[in-house]
Amino acid sequence: MSDCWPSLEPEAPARALFGEGEHESLLDANFGPDLAHSLYNLGKIHYDKSDIASAEKYFTRALEILQQPSQATPDYSCILKTIGFLMRISSEKLETARAMEYVGQVEKILAVLAQDPSLMNAEYYYNLGVVLTYREDYPKAQENFLAAYQHAKTENSTEILAKSLLAVANNYFYNQEFDKSLDSLKQLDVLLKKINKSYLLGSMYLCAGRVYTELGLYDQAMISLRKANKILQEKKSWNLYGYLLLARGTIYKLMGEFEHALMFFYLAIDSTDPDTFKRLSKLIRIEIEEVNDSSVDLYLDRTNRRLREKSLGVIDFKHRFILLEILFLLAKNVGQHFNKESLAKAIWKDEYNPLIHDKLIYTSVSRLRKLIEPAAQNGDEALGQCKYIIRSKDGYTFNPHARIRFCNDNTFAGHSSVAKVDLGMPV
Numbered sequence: 001m002s003d004c005w006p007s008l009e010p011e012a013p014a015r016a017l018f019g020e021g022e023h024e025s026l027l028d029a030n031f032g033p034d035l036a037h038s039l040y041n042l043g044k045i046h047y048d049k050s051d052i053a054s055a056e057k058y059f060t061r062a063l064e065i066l067q068q069p070s071q072a073t074p075d076y077s078c079i080l081k082t083i084g085f086l087m088r089i090s091s092e093k094l095e096t097a098r099a100m101e102y103v104g105q106v107e108k109i110l111a112v113l114a115q116d117p118s119l120m121n122a123e124y125y126y127n128l129g130v131v132l133t134y135r136e137d138y139p140k141a142q143e144n145f146l147a148a149y150q151h152a153k154t155e156n157s158t159e160i161l162a163k164s165l166l167a168v169a170n171n172y173f174y175n176q177e178f179d180k181s182l183d184s185l186k187q188l189d190v191l192l193k194k195i196n197k198s199y200l201l202g203s204m205y206l207c208a209g210r211v212y213t214e215l216g217l218y219d220q221a222m223i224s225l226r227k228a229n230k231i232l233q234e235k236k237s238w239n240l241y242g243y244l245l246l247a248r249g250t251i252y253k254l255m256g257e258f259e260h261a262l263m264f265f266y267l268a269i270d271s272t273d274p275d276t277f278k279r280l281s282k283l284i285r286i287e288i289e290e291v292n293d294s295s296v297d298l299y300l301d302r303t304n305r306r307l308r309e310k311s312l313g314v315i316d317f318k319h320r321f322i323l324l325e326i327l328f329l330l331a332k333n334v335g336q337h338f339n340k341e342s343l344a345k346a347i348w349k350d351e352y353n354p355l356i357h358d359k360l361i362y363t364s365v366s367r368l369r370k371l372i373e374p375a376a377q378n379g380d381e382a383l384g385q386c387k388y389i390i391r392s393k394d395g396y397t398f399n400p401h402a403r404i405r406f407c408n409d410n411t412f413a414g415h416s417s418v419a420k421v422d423l424g425m426p427v
Helices: 029-048 052-066 076-092 096-113 122-134 138-155 158-174 178-192 198-214 218-234 241-254 258-270 278-292 321-331 340-347 354-372
Strands: 298-301 306-309 313-316 389-392 395-398 404-406
Touching: 029 052, 029 076, 052 076, 076 096, 076 122, 076 278, 096 122, 122 138, 122 158, 138 158, 158 178, 158 198, 178 198, 198 218, 198 241, 218 241, 241 258, 241 278, 258 278, 298 321, 321 340, 321 354, 321 395, 340 354, 340 395, 354 389
Parallel strands: 298 404
Antiparallel strands: 298 306, 306 313, 389 395
8 A cells, every 4th residue: 555655765854843835635635634544553553563664654644644734623642643653663763863853843742732731631741751751851751751640540541541651660660760660560560451452561561571680580571571472472563572582582691591592682683674673683783792702701780780700600789889889990990909098089988097998898809709700609719819800919900811891781872862762662
């Protein structure tokens, strides 16, 4: 059916809100809204089936019709939903400039709606939350998602209620407030038992899998991801399939089962169209490169407060803040010697006092070595056996011959806001 319409250039700039000047419509203006809704529904079908390129064409054409000046009463709800899909597609394609054009369109519509308080409903606050996420104002985004949730309860709008809960949970996840994220997901689970929204249910389990992974609850994470996969398969929705494979591979990587991790990463890359799923492809390549780089002795992940040692596997530092600070101070300054005075200032923010700091430093470094040094794990703490932290007359230093890498935190320089609004976030 797409061949019936004029072709759309994928890289063409988005049309300004409600257009600039007259342009021909495909059908009589009276049929415009019906045609736009049909194109919108076709776009959703292709979106679910992972045909993002076709989905983008249908959504773009639907938006052009919905924004024609001849539409006396604009269908704001459909316009916002259509732009929402286009924003997410642009995010997946890492087309930041185009995504921000759509953000600007949404902001113009919300400014119009804000002139009438009666139009500032749950859907209004939800869309404002999404825009603020793109603008990287995550605290205000969360405020608006929570406002959308409260309005949806008053309006008895169960769909917006569910979407808002999922958005709240995702936002908590990205801010590393994992317990709050799980609380929101549990509320969402109760709600989705009452309404039939399978895509939201699949996205909910995907989010839960990510949260459990960050908490180190790998068995629960796997269960959630399998549930997500089953639900989305039953719905015949494939656009999150690559993300589910990536998430499962990541769990195996964190568990130190690198062969299983690579199997899932390669399945993910083989099932992904790199021309449209650029965000996903980049994430997968990062993981494959890290697992395949067998020369690296130590992966350091400060964001999630953990590391992976080549022979010891994953080591959790979530409740060992001082030890983590000492490790990163030394690892970021390889070959530089830190004496007790400099350690007291850098780690404890104190002037050196031998009565306080001598034992504190010795005990902390000893505990750190027992965690990360393979020799220490074997009961051999002789200085000559230390692989990473070396003691000298000038203090402590990190072995310059050790091969270390500071792990990616799965964000994109220059694309951080884009990367946080993905295909799993409902429109």
